[in-house]
Amino acid sequence: MEKKYIESFYPPSSHRLPARAFYIPHATEQEALASGLYRASTRILPLEGKWKFRLFESPYVVPAEVSLADFDDSSWDEIHVPSNWQMEGYGRPHYTNVMYPYPVNPPKVPWENPTGCYRTRFFLQNQDFDRVHLRFEGVDGLFQVYVNGHDVGFGYGSRLPSEFDITNIVHVGENVIAVVVCQWSAQSYLEDQDMWWLSGIFRDVYILKRPSTYLADVRVTALLGTDGLTGHLQVEVELGGVGSANEIVPLRLKLMDSDGNHKMLEQTSFCDGVATYETEISNVRAWTAETPNLYTLLVSINSDTSCAEHVALQVGFRRVEIEDGQLKVNGVPIILKGVNRHEHDARLGRALTLDVMVRDIQMMKQHNINAVRTSHYPHHPMFYDLCDRYGLYVLDEVDLECHGFVLTKNWDRLSDDPELENAYVERLERMIRRDRNHACVIMWSLGNESGYGRNHRAMAERARTIDPSRPIHYEGETRRLLELGSDLQLAVMDVYSTMYTPIDELSKLGDMDLPKPHILCEFAHAMGNGPGGLKEYVELFYQKRRLQGGFVWEWIDHGIQAYTDDGRPYFAYGGDFGDEPNDSNFVIDGLVFPDRTPSPALLEYKKAIEPVRVLGFDRSSGKIRVQNRYDFLSLDCLVAHWSIQDEQSVLASGMLELEPIAPKSIGEIEVPCTELLHMYGDRCLTLTVRFVLPQSTDYAPAFHEVANFCEHMEPSDWTAGIDVYQSIGRFQVIETDTTIRIRDDSFSIDFDVHRGKIALLGYRGSAIITSPLSMSFWRAPTDNDDPPNRDMFSVANVWRDYGVNRLLESVLNVQLQKSDDIVRVSVVSRVAPAGLSWGMVLRYEYVFTHGGFIMIRVSGMPEGAYPPTLPRIGLSTTTHLDFVHVNWFGRGPGESYRDSKESQLIGRYRASADDLYTPYVHPQENGNRADVFWVSITNKYTEGLLITSPRTLNFQVSRFSVEDVERARHPYELEARPWRYLRVDFSHHGLGSASCGPGPLPEYQLRTEPFEGTVYLAPFARNEIDESLLRRMVTERFASF
Incomplete structure (x- = not known):
């Protein structure tokens, strides 16, 4: 491949056919109407499967002979097409968020430039063709195509189709295709999206067999009238291969509803290569994301001849407009309950199958999502057909991002360069021409995070010329206005757009008297455990008329399926393949895990937007x-x-x-x-x-x-009935210099005097509490506590600077009071970090009574220059591995935190202790259950411990220590301990979304201030008493303390 093409933003001639709408031609009307997939067409020859493949280190060392038909490729490997070659074991995946993985010197790219060479064969019969087209739906990287040794042309724009006319090159019998793909080119400077750098033929490639005169393009505009019943239909048909200006070509248009009833039948002809037809359809059923009513438009030429070609398109009648400062569909203001979606699969990379696309859309609909932003490039064309059918609004985005220039302090360099205007505008135009027939597409987006400049203005002007029916979006103009502190009057875009805007700032923006609506193109960064505060965002959308929703970042964790040397599976992220520089796990930021299992965040978002x-x-x-x-x-x-x-x-x-x-x-x-x-x-x-x-x-x-x-x-009367837990045997108290031992015939308690803590609790011969029950203030930081992006605020680093992760406790005083059936121990201690003077004075009051019932009341008073917030405040201990059964009454069944709990309803739940763990790709704080009235852990003999409180609690049960979780980069690095950690917390710091956005709202922050909390413990046997009754009894028992 020549250097002049590799280093050109807008190559002079690629020999591609003009961009057109995506559709599949058919030989008969019946075939067109029966086929939902292009592979069902007899006019299609799919080329997916095994191709010959070899990866070279540079395009400049690729032998010229690889393009020849008789080149001997027998020694080459085979690779599956479509795929990304890094996912097939060639080269390595590389993840960066902003930084280009090569020197920034446009349009230059390094000599070391991985280049994949593909070869395959296909066969044509005599009756197969009058015209033959070769179409690539997506090739990541600049690519050059050869057929039978002839240079067909080249393609660029990785997420855009390239189609070539190879009629005069192919012949009956075997034909050979060779494709050379460069990973880096000048085009790569325009494709710096936050995702893995993956290369190759990753979307469908196929042969189109067409008659001599064929449907070169079909453009459909289906608008809903203001009466909500009248459909305005415009169909523009462009022919290709017309033999002469006087050739008469019969055209038939047929519109049918979902029941097959004809709504329109028009027969005409044209001879100038283009025909336009307009009509009105009465009593149409409107299309919206909630009511995705579709009609089938059948476009046919030469219907009664062997040269016929038929195309079936989905048509939805709807109207999109900006009116009175609001975005409206069919005259109704809508709320975008959206999500940003990258194309990603843990095993396939960006080579998504139809099944994966269907699964994504079904899951979105199941979780009340009504909109998708195709971040940050046009998605597979079948995805739009599915959005039409299932009902999702689409913000369709140009394949354009040059975020890396922000690091050069010249973010506008490419976007304001007039020499790149054609490159920018062409990417937009190719997207619009491909996708404009879709009802689901309600706005065009001019790309992402590319600064702002004259080229964006040129794109907007061109978009309005091609398609005046849709508004235009680009966040960069709003960002620029906010940076300048201007009067916020948009000059080019149709909607205000911001990302990761804090609630208070968004509320102020919503109050402004501005003529256009405001959306969040990105918000609620769903990285790791979080985001918190979703409810507050959604409620604000409903309170402020100009705030019309947004798109959560993002749909899926971009983990790649990988295995340890001994075969243990895990999901890899930046740096795991030796890719340098990298942005670590910043790519693990989705509402679903890499295997498309819903995360707790997806359930919380579903609840917020219900x-x-x-x-x-x-x-x-x-x-x-x-x-x-x-x-x-x-x-x-x-x-x-x-x-x-x-x-x-x-x-x-x-x-x-x-x-x-x-x-x-x-x-x-x-x-x-x-x-x-x-x-x-x-x-x-x-x-x-x-x-x-x-x-x-x-x-x-x-x-x-x-x-x-x-x-x-809650009841007003707490009468519990008979106290079945009367004293069994003699209540004994034995004091030594180190221990206070309290026991009767069923329970035993060891209180460590030096530590001022319960060291052991046994019941009927089983040890339940097996280590000192201690106050704890640290948690394994979440990604929102401790973002991998060094530019983001890390509250975890603040906590570490204050030594919250290395607190030590010193006992100052222990006092004992006892009677025949009650033992009271009062403890004063001070907890503080090594090397620092701030600390917290803790006062414990323990009350032990018959039946093994225990009350622990603890209060804390911070002193000195203490941190503004704390991760958690609670008690932790260990228990025997046998205590595997967990029952609780409170929020469940999934995990919940103070600013992410609305999806988990109050009820009675049971689970295995091991099932309480949430498998985040990057290990972190997880598995908490909030607003719990009581929780019990029991062994197989039904013996166990009930924990309750006058107020609701949080609890966790885990095989992993906080320190182990904090150290681990992947779950396989965690060592399950031969015991269980039991944590009961009075409060947790909120989650927020500070991995890329605001931290927890003030009301969800755990401020460092005086606190008091109480828990009640009661050993019991589940086959003798239910936890609900026991909870009442133990609460009554300690009501007077």
Whole structure:
């Protein structure tokens, strides 16, 4: 490949065919209407499979002979196409977020430039072709194509298609394709997205067999009238291969609804190569993300001849506009409940299959997501067909990012360079021409993080010329206005856009009297354990009319499936392949794990954006006040399942049909529960209402839960009944210089006088607490506590600077009081870090009574120059490995933290202790359960320990120490200990999203200030008493203390 092409932003001639809409031609009308996938067409010859492959270190050492038809490639390896060659064992994946992985000297790239050479063969029969096209849907890197030794042309723009006419080169029989792909070129400066650098033919490549006159392009504009019923349809058909200006070509257009009913049939002809047809369709069913009604448009030429060609397109009638400062679809303001989506698979890299795309979209719909930003490039063309069908709004983004120039202090260098205007505009135009027929695409985005300059203005002007029906987005203009402190009047873009904007700043932006809407193109950075505070963002969208939602960053963790030397699997990230420089685990920042398992964050986002918002519950009438947050659907599209449960079981349940509460309206639902609430008023009760689909859809089964509501009610009367835990045998207290031993016939407690702590708790011969029950203030930092990006604020480093991770406790005083059946121990201690003077005075009050019941009340008073916040405040100990069964009443079943807990409802749950662990790709704090009224751990003999409190608690059970988790880079580095760590916390610092954004909101921060907390411990046997009854008993026992 010649250097002039490698180092050109806008090569003079690539011999590509003009960009066109994505569609598959068919030989017959029946085939076109029956086929949902292009592989079903007889006009397609797919070329995926095994190709011959060799990787060279530079394009300048590739032998010229590799392009020849008779070149001997028998010694070459085979590689699967489509794929990224790094995922197939050639070269290595390389991850950077901002930095270019080569010297920044545009348009130059290094001589060392991995270059992949591909070769394959295909066969043509006599009747196969009048015209033959070769189409690549995506090749990452600049590439040159040869067929039968002839130079066909070259392609660039990695996530854009390149199509070539090879009619005059191919012949009947065997034909040979050779493709040379350079990893780096001048184009790479425009493709510096936050993702793995992966190369090769990663999307479909195929032969199109076409008649001599064929459909070169079909452009469809389907707009909904302001009456909401009239569809305005414009179809522009462009022919290719027209023999002469006088050739008459019959054209037929047929529009059908989803039931196959004809809405339009038009037969005409044209001879000048282009035909435009316009009509109005009455009583159309509008397309929205909530109501994805589609029609099929069949476009046919030469229908009654052997030269026929038929194309079937999905058509959705809808209208997108900016009006009165709001983004509207069909005249209705919408809220974008979106997500940024990169194309990534842990095994396939960016070579996604249709099944993976379908799975992504179904999961998004199941979790109430209604919009996707194609960050930061056009996605596979089939993805848009799926978004049309399933119903997702798409912010379609140009394959353009030059973020690395921010490190050169000249971020606008390329974007404001007039010599690159054509390169910028061409990328935009190719995207629009490919995707403009899709109803799902509601906005064009001019790229990402490329500074701001004249080339963006040129792109916007061109976009409005090609397609005036859609608004234009680019965050860079809003960013520039904010940096300049100007009056925030957008000159070019149609929407204000910011990323990772803190809640308080976003609220101020929402209050401004501006003529255009505001969206968050990125927010709530979903890296590791987090983000926290999703609820507050979404509620702000509903409070401020100009704030119309946003896109969480991002959909999936970009982990790559890897294995240790001894075969243990893990997901790799930056640096794991020896790739330098790298940005470590900053690429692990999705709502789903690399294997597409939902993370706790996805469940929390689903809850925050649920379309049914419960505003209140009146216990006296059983009425629930609800807000319908759908934009287009009335609430009778769902049914409600309700249940009343106490701490042991469900007392009553039922189904409710919902009233047709209009979109964006408020109404009431009456649950027949008032008699039950009165009848069982002496119990802890929970009302749970689940709003579910009444029947299956294409994305979820019947009774799939869409939204929920939970109301917990504590009783006013705590009468527990008979105290079955009366003293068994004699209550003994034995004092030595080091230990206070308290026991009867069922339990034994050792209190370490020197440490001022419970050292051992046994019950019926089983040791439950096996190490000192100690105060703890440290947690293994989350990615939001301790971002790998050094430019971001690390609260974990603040904590480390203050020595919170190395606190030592000194006992100052121990006092003992005892009676016949009560022992009280008071302890004063001071905890402080080595080398620093600040500390915290701790006062413990222990009360031990018959049955092994224990009360621990601890208070803390900070003194000196202490840190502003703390990671956690709580107690920790260890227990025997046999205590594997965990039961609790509180939020569950998944993990929860103070600013990320709404998705976890109050209820009674049980789990294996090992299942409480959340397998984050980068080990960190995990597995907490918040707002817990009681928790128990038991062994197989049902013996165990109940922990409860006058207030709700947090708890964790784990095989891993905090220190081990903090040190580990991957889960396989964690060593499961031969015991379990039991942690009970009074409070945790919030999660926030400071890995790339704001930290926890003030109300979720754990401030360093005086505190007090109380826990009750009670050993018991589950086959003798239920935890709910035991909780009442132990609470009564210590009520007077």
